[in-house]
Amino acid sequence: MPRFFCPAPLHTGDSLELPAGAARHVQVLRLQPGDSITLFNHGPGWAQGSAGSPGGEFEATVTQMGRSHVQVQVGAHHAVEREATRAVHIAIAMPANDRMDWLVEKATELGVASIQPLMSERSVLRLSGERADKKTAHWQSVAVSACEQCGGNRVPLLHPVATLAHWLRDLPANAAGADATSAARLLLSLREGSRPLRDWLAADAAPAAIFLSGPEGGLSAAEEDAALACGFAPVSLGARVLRAETAALTALALLV
Numbered sequence: 001m002p003r004f005f006c007p008a009p010l011h012t013g014d015s016l017e018l019p020a021g022a023a024r025h026v027q028v029l030r031l032q033p034g035d036s037i038t039l040f041n042h043g044p045g046w047a048q049g050s051a052g053s054p055g056g057e058f059e060a061t062v063t064q065m066g067r068s069h070v071q072v073q074v075g076a077h078h079a080v081e082r083e084a085t086r087a088v089h090i091a092i093a094m095p096a097n098d099r100m101d102w103l104v105e106k107a108t109e110l111g112v113a114s115i116q117p118l119m120s121e122r123s124v125l126r127l128s129g130e131r132a133d134k135k136t137a138h139w140q141s142v143a144v145s146a147c148e149q150c151g152g153n154r155v156p157l158l159h160p161v162a163t164l165a166h167w168l169r170d171l172p173a174n175a176a177g178a179d180a181t182s183a184a185r186l187l188l189s190l191r192e193g194s195r196p197l198r199d200w201l202a203a204d205a206a207p208a209a210i211f212l213s214g215p216e217g218g219l220s221a222a223e224e225d226a227a228l229a230c231g232f233a234p235v236s237l238g239a240r241v242l243r244a245e246t247a248a249l250t251a252l253a254l255l256v
Helices: 020-028 099-110 129-150 164-170 197-203 221-229 244-255
Strands: 003-005 015-017 036-040 057-065 070-078 087-093 114-119 184-188 208-213 233-236
Touching: 003 020, 003 129, 020 057, 020 070, 020 129, 036 070, 087 244, 099 114, 099 129, 099 244, 114 129, 114 164, 164 221, 184 197, 184 221, 184 244, 197 233, 197 244, 208 244, 221 233
Parallel strands: 003 036, 087 114, 087 208, 184 208, 184 233
Antiparallel strands: 015 070, 036 057, 057 070
16 A cells, blocks of 8 residues: 655544645556555654654545645554664765765665764765755655655654764754763774674663764764764774765664
């Protein structure tokens, strides 16, 4: 059954018009009145109660199809969740080209809680102002599409692009959506003494984790030192050197 993100309060028995993105998708699939779909609305900002429904997902039936609008009747609620047991928040110096799109998509499929795009000393991709805002909005839409596809009911939050220095400075107040006092802080590093991530997992049961990963070429020594000073513990993924996006996703797959 097709699934759609509907960022509006959902209650059994309601009749509502789908938002533009979901309506367009319904039309592309050429659904007709009487067809069944699934709706969920647990998206960015849910923790602040913006969506106003019990989570999970709802059955719905298409009742009207217009040229630019779709009306549905909300049916039964199902309190089903397919989320990761550990809330993992990735902070990554953005890889270049379309690799960030791919990373957002796959991280959403794996169950990431939020993604913080960063710029570091060695970053190739640099964004600011309106261009950064547009990219963030684009990545958020990628996350929505991935969530619709994979069966997740919680769309991860894409934070605004920031420099690594500013993000580390503001971390106590903006810990990537995680509780700063309980979330483990992990830094992917090749420096001597880094602990294998598998060993950390065997010994630590933290309910949330913030995982910091560098760009192509990694973080500089000074940047790693700054992260360590903010309480990050250096961890490694083994002897091989992985691409920036591969490393972040490998760590996420182990952590969730």
